[in-house]
Amino acid sequence: MAKAYTPGLLVTQHKKHRCMRRLPIAGEVKVAKGDHVTADDVVAETALPGDVNPINLSNQLSLPPKDVIGCMLKKEGDPIAKDEPIAQTKGIFGMMKNTIKSRFEGTVETVSPVTGQVIIRGAPLPVQVRAYMGGTVVSVREHEGCEIEADVAYVQGIFGVGGETHGKIVLACDSHEQELTPDRITEDMQGMVIIGGARMTVAAIKRAQSVGAAAIISGGIDDQDLKQLLGYDLGVAITGRENLGITVIVTEGFGEIAMAERTFKMLRGHDGHETSVNGATQIRAGVMRPEIIIPLASVPTDQADHRFEEGQLEIGRTLRVIRDPWFGMIGEVTGLPTEPHVLGSGSKARVLEVKFPSGETAIVPRANVELIEE
Amino acid sequence: MTQIDPEQIKVILATDCGSTTTKAILIEYVDGEYRQTQRGEAPTTVERPFADVTMGVVNSVTEIGELAGRRLVGDDGRIISPATDTEGCDIYISTSSAGGGLQMMVAGVIAEMTAASAKRAALGAGSIVMDVIAANDGRRPHDQIQRIRDLRPDMILISGGTDGGTTDKVVQIAELVAPAKPQPRFGSDYEMPIIYAGNKEAREAISDVFDEGGFDLQIVDNLRPVLERENLSPARDKIHDIFLEHVMAQAPGYDKLMGWTGAPIMPTPGAVGDILQTVARLQGINVVGVDIGGATTDVFSVFNETFNRTVSANLGMSYSISNVCAEATMPNVLRWVPFDMDERELRNHVKNKMIRPTTIPQTKEALMFEQAVAREALRLAYKQHKEFATTLKGVQQQRTVGDTFSQQTGGMTIVDNMKLDLLVASGGVLSHAPRMHQTAMLLIDAFEPEGVTALAKDSIFMMPHLGVLASVHPKAAEQVFDRDCLVYLGTCVCAKGTPKPSKPCFKYQLSGDCNESGEIAGGDLKLIEMAPDARATIVITPARGIDLGEGPGKKIEKEVRGGTVGLILDGRGRPLALPEERAACQKTVQGWLDALDVYAEEKEPAAV
Amino acid sequence: MRYAVGLLLALAVAWTNSSRAATISLAPPTDVTSEDVPNDIGTQVLVEWTASVDDHDVPExxxxxxxxYSIYRKVAQTGDGLESIGEAATNASEIGFPANFDFQDVEPIGSVSYGRTQFVDENVEAGTTYQYAVAATGLPDAFSPLALATELVTPEMEYFNIGKLWFLIIxxxxxxxxxxxxxxxxxxGEIKVRPIAGLEAVTEAVGRATEMGKPxxxxxxxxxxxxxxTVAGITVLANVAKTAAQYDAQLKVPTARSLVMTTARETVEAAYLGEGRPDAYNxxxxxxxTDEQFGYTAGVQGVMVREEPAACFYMGAFYAESLILAETANSIGAIQIAGTAMPSQLPFxxxxxxxxxxxxxxxxxxxxxxxxxEQLGSLKxxxxxxxxxxxxxxxxCVLATLAVTTNWRGAKIAQIYISDNILGDEGLVPNADKVAEIDAELETQAQQPHGGGGDS
Structure with a gap:
């Protein structure tokens, strides 16, 4: 077993990327197969049923629930405005009638003879799904959504917060090892995707937020900075719904860690290009990582020849150690011993030998490395 | 399914289709008893590109077949059954937790009463409870509806009201569910199953609410016919049925697999619960089992034949490690680590483990830290379990004038560590710890057992298989459970009370396969090696105020068993208290670790 | 008793005096002093004297x-003549008591029997100056000459009662x-209050009622x-109503007083509003x-039997109806929570x-x-x-026991200190007389080696 499958984060100059745009409930798809769309185009829309507001008329009228129906001024399906009378008691000889007004606006959905409860549904909430990524519509599922395809340069981050957004790439750091501090962020970065180098500070993110940047991407972030940004300590890496007004993506991990040089170079190569980013992360079965998608105007012809099989550990491959004591270091595989090795912790595991640029070599469990996909 | 005669079963094949691996075991009738003989493993093949669970099953079974020298899979790609002398098996059974297991939403009228009973039924059936909707859960109706809408459960269990009790509250709950129109998790090609197990007088009204379509309403007996009694089995059975009919049928390849099995496929945690209940019943003991995973921790308990299960959704060792640190707080985690660590660096390590969940600790320090986190995760999960496993609430109390100053509320926990006989551990961090001593220490520190408790771990996570087996052949299940499934770590004898440091806590005298006597001082731990098959009688004379099961200061005599670790005598007292001050705490913890030889002298570091 | 008899006799004397002429035949008391009683609001004067030579025991x-002795008082006239005590002593007539004092016509402000040498006048006004005189009285209509106090006295109000200083300290x-x-x-800061099972169980009781669809x-x-x-009961009602609003349970409150009904309505309505369920309030x-005790009891029992509530609360003052209510509700299977400060009803x-x-x-x-x-802090x-x-x-208790059983001086002094100073009105300093008394007693015992047995 000289080969072993080890997943890595995808960073590629070119791939055909497809993304599914789906409505939460059935609705109308606004595009047809073959259409070209831009990131901002609405591809599908629908209306979510409005909020449901119950009113207990039985109590308000002091009547048993089954008598409520007889007092209703509105029938099921009738629209009703706020403060409009909804029910009235019969009174005594037509006098002393008790009238109840609706506290909500909407449509009378049901009148329950068991509970005496009337349910008023508010106005439907329109939901629009945008293309998110510029490209071509390749398939349409009626009432559900569509799939968009494009030739893109693609970077997978390790972790992010915030949802889908897009903007032009702008570099704030000169090298992949430079820390992203607030002074590197300028007013003209509004609506842009800011690329940093190493760790980004919370001050930098706040600054980016205040200038109205669309997203901020860098190598690492400190745990405490993230806590300060979110206002709580993130317990489980399921993100994407934060309302920060900015999407934050880290490409390497937590702590003082530089962005992989190749990633940085690639992003620098696309300086000024329109890009779509999504910080949504879901680390569970069916893992989802944040993504940076840069649609390409023309497909690069010089495809890098794939020296290695995807996801296979082989001697000579570049990898990153993803756990202490060599956390974050990048090296080259120099040996793949087949026998399990007893680690410092006392447990047995399959390992590999790695050589760092400094010339130092180390034995690392295979579980603790990540291939850098070429 | 055909009726099975337990007498005729000699070869049993069982698989558990987990979310990543499918594990198969072979149980054979050898020399008058059932033994687990072979095991095999293969990646689970539910997801694309394979999209057929039977491929993984066949792969793992083929591996067993090769090892056992027995042809188990026929040329048609099916498992051969019944068995002949050289091929096939008498019965094939399976469990499944692939695709995230069974996910449910439950609803009831009062969160602590019918809703709690509904939750118990759902958890007991092996499901993950995504949310509990109740009239008093503090949410406004439209928030509840929004929540129902957001969730995509496999099915919904509605209860509420005693028989003859409230009708309108139950209907109100149904009136929240119906307009929310929740969508089942697996596509929209089947109707959302709804199980109604509430007030029988509200059945008609409930049917009316759900008759609009889009729902598959099933009505079973009320799970709380009166507040004084629960009747969970009809609801549980119905959950299993629907799990097979709807949920499993949606997952790729399961329809085929269902045709192969000789007993219904069960959700993995439900099967684990079943085997623990079977063992507790057959041996007449109280059992606690724990399964700590990457994202969740399951705790099972059987006390006086009452079964409870809880799932602590966000307490786990990889995906949820950051949440464990947040909930337990860093100082609580670090108190178990006998050396200084840089807290900021540590927090980043924790987050990195969270986003890269498959990494393993390479150094001893990293291992110690991870096991410290495990202690806290287990402690919190057990705490949640204790809070959930209670006597019923809303029950009338009988009093005499003598109770004037000792009135107690209902809903007291039924978990009593003093009455606990067996503590079973499973899950990566516990069953794959480099030394068994670490597993034992983790269990003692996190669960704080009292009195005499046997410790064991599930060797290869065989409990789910045996759980299904228990439903067709309890005797075989119990035999294999005791002989092959469990690896006994030993027995711990723990003093309850607050012993004075360095003053005598209890005296002990061992006779039998191990003869030794001595005294344990307050705050001390002692390990006496005893082989796994060794048995000894221990007589303990506790100091004043110290309880080992018979009451403070009372002498006890019990049989203890050995194990891969041995007999652990714990004079640290309960509840376990660690010094507040960091340096003193480190010294104390180091002392304990040394006493049990938890982290044996390290070998040459692996690094070059 | 002895004094009381004497007092009656003296009063009898004073009454009989009016009909006969007085004879001056007794020797007067001497060294009469009058002084303001300290630590009061200025309404008391203490008059003391030395007993007359005729005040002695007689054979059976x-x-x-x-x-x-009869005590007389005059409001001293303001003016020049009154300033000097010397003058007052020498010339009685000038300061209010004429030389020919008429014992028949002037009522004394008080009298005490023989053997007594002091009197507290409790009917004076602060700020007024008084002159006191004391005369010995006997039968028949026998008097002594008036003995005048050597000093005038002006009772004054004290702002602090030094004697009660310990109360202030506590x-x-x-x-x-x-x-x-x-x-x-x-x-x-966290103030821990012991869990009170009865209050913890409110949610359980209301929950039971909700599940059973009963009020x-x-x-x-x-x-x-x-x-x-009743006020305390209404406080609990607010909480019960809050829970009932959360659980949407029906809450019934029959009252025996109209004002209680009004208060209860306000309380319950506020609780429902607070929970955002004004529509559920009825x-x-x-x-x-009714106000009638047993009419009310019968009414409540009727509600119990007809509506079979699943939870009953009794919070307030109860008498004989306590057991009637509790037993009726027990027979219908309700969870019952009671709260009262009536010791006689608690066992029921x-x-x-x-x-x-x-x-x-x-x-x-x-x-x-x-x-x-605020409430928790005050509770603590x-x-x-x-x-x-x-x-x-x-x-x-310990000191009193020690003081009686041993001769330990400290215990004896501490005992009188607690009873007289801390709990009494002797102020901060122990009463020197009593200390002297103890010392004397101890000394006596020390001189009789076998008497007390406490001199080892």
Missing amino acids: GEPRALLG MLTISLVIIAFVWYAKRG VLFVPGILDINDIQ EDNIYYL FVAACDYTLIGEEFFAASAYLSHDP GQDVGKIIAAALLVVG
């Missing part, structure tokens, strides 16, 4: 010549403790709102039955109900339920007060 059977201590606890609680019945006692127990469920409630709040617990309910820092402060009182009790 013979009549006493001197039977008592009160300040408790107040400070309360303030400290309130402050502590307000700053987020919750709340009985606020049979006394009016001016009774502190005022008709809180109603007045404890035996028949699921949970009972006893006296103090009942009054602590509002602090317990509200978690309001009061507890400290109770601890002080209990400690004094225990220490006092």
Whole structure:
């Protein structure tokens, strides 16, 4: 077993990327197969049923629930405005009638003879799904959504917060090892995707937020900075719904860690290009990582020849150690011993030998490395 | 399914289709008893590109077949059954937790009463409870509806009201569910199953609410016919049925697999619960089992034949490690680590483990830290379990004038560590710890057992298989459970009370396969090696105020068993208290670790 | 008793005097002094004298010549002549008591029997100057010449009662403790209150009623709102109503007083509003039955039997109806929670109900339920007060026992110090006379080696 499958984060100059745009409930798809769309185009829309507001008329009228129906001024399906009378008691000889007004606006959905409860549904909430990524519509599922395809340069981050957004790439750091501090962020970065180098500070993110940047991407972030940004300590890496007004993506991990040089170079190569980013992360079965998608105007012809099989550990491959004591270091595989090795912790595991640029070599469990996909 | 005669079963094949691996075991009738003989493993093949669970099953079974020298899979790609002398098996059974297991939403009228009973039924059936909707859960109706809408459960269990009790509250709950129109998790090609197990007088009204379509309403007996009694089995059975009919049928390849099995496929945690209940019943003991995973921790308990299960959704060792640190707080985690660590660096390590969940600790320090986190995760999960496993609430109390100053509320926990006989551990961090001593220490520190408790771990996570087996052949299940499934770590004898440091806590005298006597001082731990098959009688004379099961200061005599670790005598007292001050705490913890030889002298570091 | 008889005799003398002429035949008391009683609001004067030479014991059977003393008082005229005591002493007529003082016409302000040498006049006005005189009286109509006090006296109001200084100290201590606890609680400090099962069970009881689709019945006692127990009951009602609003359970409150009904309505409505369920509030469920004790009891019993509430609360003042109500509700299978400070009814409630709040617990309910820092702090402060009182009790008992059984001087002094100074009105300094008394007693015992047995 000289080969072993080890997943890595995808960073590629070119791939055909497809993304599914789906409505939460059935609705109308606004595009047809073959259409070209831009990131901002609405591809599908629908209306979510409005909020449901119950009113207990039985109590308000002091009547048993089954008598409520007889007092209703509105029938099921009738629209009703706020403060409009909804029910009235019969009174005594037509006098002393008790009238109840609706506290909500909407449509009378049901009148329950068991509970005496009337349910008023508010106005439907329109939901629009945008293309998110510029490209071509390749398939349409009626009432559900569509799939968009494009030739893109693609970077997978390790972790992010915030949802889908897009903007032009702008570099704030000169090298992949430079820390992203607030002074590197300028007013003209509004609506842009800011690329940093190493760790980004919370001050930098706040600054980016205040200038109205669309997203901020860098190598690492400190745990405490993230806590300060979110206002709580993130317990489980399921993100994407934060309302920060900015999407934050880290490409390497937590702590003082530089962005992989190749990633940085690639992003620098696309300086000024329109890009779509999504910080949504879901680390569970069916893992989802944040993504940076840069649609390409023309497909690069010089495809890098794939020296290695995807996801296979082989001697000579570049990898990153993803756990202490060599956390974050990048090296080259120099040996793949087949026998399990007893680690410092006392447990047995399959390992590999790695050589760092400094010339130092180390034995690392295979579980603790990540291939850098070429 | 055909009726099975337990007498005729000699070869049993069982698989558990987990979310990543499918594990198969072979149980054979050898020399008058059932033994687990072979095991095999293969990646689970539910997801694309394979999209057929039977491929993984066949792969793992083929591996067993090769090892056992027995042809188990026929040329048609099916498992051969019944068995002949050289091929096939008498019965094939399976469990499944692939695709995230069974996910449910439950609803009831009062969160602590019918809703709690509904939750118990759902958890007991092996499901993950995504949310509990109740009239008093503090949410406004439209928030509840929004929540129902957001969730995509496999099915919904509605209860509420005693028989003859409230009708309108139950209907109100149904009136929240119906307009929310929740969508089942697996596509929209089947109707959302709804199980109604509430007030029988509200059945008609409930049917009316759900008759609009889009729902598959099933009505079973009320799970709380009166507040004084629960009747969970009809609801549980119905959950299993629907799990097979709807949920499993949606997952790729399961329809085929269902045709192969000789007993219904069960959700993995439900099967684990079943085997623990079977063992507790057959041996007449109280059992606690724990399964700590990457994202969740399951705790099972059987006390006086009452079964409870809880799932602590966000307490786990990889995906949820950051949440464990947040909930337990860093100082609580670090108190178990006998050396200084840089807290900021540590927090980043924790987050990195969270986003890269498959990494393993390479150094001893990293291992110690991870096991410290495990202690806290287990402690919190057990705490949640204790809070959930209670006597019923809303029950009338009988009093005499003598109770004037000792009135107690209902809903007291039924978990009593003093009455606990067996503590079973499973899950990566516990069953794959480099030394068994670490597993034992983790269990003692996190669960704080009292009195005499046997410790064991599930060797290869065989409990789910045996759980299904228990439903067709309890005797075989119990035999294999005791002989092959469990690896006994030993027995711990723990003093309850607050012993004075360095003053005598209890005296002990061992006779039998191990003869030794001595005294344990307050705050001390002692390990006496005893082989796994060794048995000894221990007589303990506790100091004043110290309880080992018979009451403070009372002498006890019990049989203890050995194990891969041995007999652990714990004079640290309960509840376990660690010094507040960091340096003193480190010294104390180091002392304990040394006493049990938890982290044996390290070998040459692996690094070059 | 002896004094009382003497006093009666003296009064008899004073009455008989009016009809006969007085004879001046007795020797007067001497060294009459009058002084303002300290630590009062200026309404008392203490008059003291040395007994007359005729005030002596007589052989059995013979009549006493001197039977008592009469005390006379004049408001001293303001003016030049009154300033000098010397003048007053030499010339009685000038300062209000004429030389030919008419014992027949002038009523004394008070009298004491023989053997007594002091009198407290409690009917004076602060700021007025008085002159006192004392005369010995005997039978028949025998008097002594007036003996005048050597000094005039002007009673004055004192702002501080130094004698009660210990009360001030204890009160300040408790107040400070309360303030400290309130402050502590307000700053987020945790004040632990022992869980009270009866109040914890409110949610359980209301929950049971909800599940069973039955109402919750709340009985606020049979006394009016001016009774502190009713007030405490209403506090608990607020919490029950809050829970009922959350659970959407029906809450019924029959009352025996109209004012209680009004208060209960306000309370319940506020609770429903607070929970955002104003629509669930129905005022008709809180109603007045009758003021009659057993009419009310019968009415409530009727509700119990007809509507079969699943939870019953009895919070307030109860008398004979306690067991009738509790037993009826028990027969319909309701969870019952009672709270009262009526000692005689508590055993019935404890035996028949699921949970009972006893006296103090009942009054602590509002602090317990509200978690309001002020109330919690004050609860804790009061507890400290109770601890002080209990400690004094225990220490006092021990010291009293020691003082009696041993000759330990410290214990004896401490005992009188607790009873006279801390609990009495002797101020901070122990009474020198009593200390001297103890010393004398001890000395006597020391001189009789076998008498007390405590001189080892």
